[in-house]
Amino acid sequence: DTGVSQNPRHKITKRGQNVTFRCDPISEHNRLYWYRQTLGQGPEFLTYFQNEAQLEKSRLLSDRFSAERPKGSFSTLEIQRTEQGDSAMYLCASSSALRGITGELFFGEGSRLTVL
Amino acid sequence: DQQVKQNSPSLSVQEGRISILNCDYTNSMFDYFLWYKKYPAEGPTFLISISSIKDKNEDGRFTVFLNKSAKHLSLHIVPSQPGDSAVYFCAGLNSGGSNYKLTFGKGTLLTVNP
Numbered sequence A: 001d002t003g004v005s006q007n008p009r010h011k012i013t014k015r016g017q018n019v020t021f022r023c024d025p026i027s028e029h030n031r032l033y034w035y036r037q038t039l040g041q042g043p044e045f046l047t048y049f050q051n052e053a054q055l056e057k058s059r060l061l062s063d064r065f066s067a068e069r070p071k072g073s074f075s076t077l078e079i080q081r082t083e084q085g086d087s088a089m090y091l092c093a094s095s096s097a098l099r100g101i102t103g104e105l106f107f108g109e110g111s112r113l114t115v116l
Numbered sequence B: 001d002q003q004v005k006q007n008s009p010s011l012s013v014q015e016g017r018i019s020i021l022n023c024d025y026t027n028s029m030f031d032y033f034l035w036y037k038k039y040p041a042e043g044p045t046f047l048i049s050i051s052s053i054k055d056k057n058e059d060g061r062f063t064v065f066l067n068k069s070a071k072h073l074s075l076h077i078v079p080s081q082p083g084d085s086a087v088y089f090c091a092g093l094n095s096g097g098s099n100y101k102l103t104f105g106k107g108t109l110l111t112v113n114p
Helices: A097-101
Strands: A005-007 A010-013 A019-024 A031-037 A044-050 A053-057 A065-068 A075-079 A088-095 A111-115 B010-014 B019-025 B032-038 B045-051 B056-059 B062-067 B072-077 B086-093 B102-104 B108-113
Touching (some): A019 A088, A031 A075, A044 A065, B019 B108, B045 B062, B045 B072
Parallel strands (some): A010 A111
Antiparallel strands (some): A005 A019, A031 A088, A044 A053, B019 B072, B062 B072, B086 B102, B086 B108
């Protein structure tokens, strides 16, 4: 399988706990994105990496959120001190430089977070 | 502010007929528009796109029409098949920005009945 891989697929946690999601993009893609989708909404942009550099962060990404992409390969999204409002599907996507310019992204299946 | 609007939460059509999904936008800086399809428990999948310098793009059974003056685009699926049943998201892109982020609508659930 050479698509975008996300782990874990589903995480249930208690409020106040920390969680980390991992994304493995398509190997030759240098662009990586995180989006969040809540019920009844479309995906909302969170952050964007070009290689290992984080070039953009949405205002949705509070101080409790941090994303990394060491060495420009896989990426992690960590949420500290989770709140019930963090419950959502977290989607990772990747693209090549050329396809990213026109918006053609390859999404993973997502990591669903449930905060109790 | 909702820059991309899909005002129909759902649409139901008969197999073989045409499905028309609509999308309105407010951001004049968008220069690409895309449609993504999403099945349950899967991530969105790119379907078709159109540049703002065009008014039509066709790919097999899927055609996207863009009316810039009305800030409106639509996706036509002809003929519709049961396997097309999914949530369809419209998205806008300002490729001149520094992050290439997509702005999505809320989606339209298409159900194609056999």
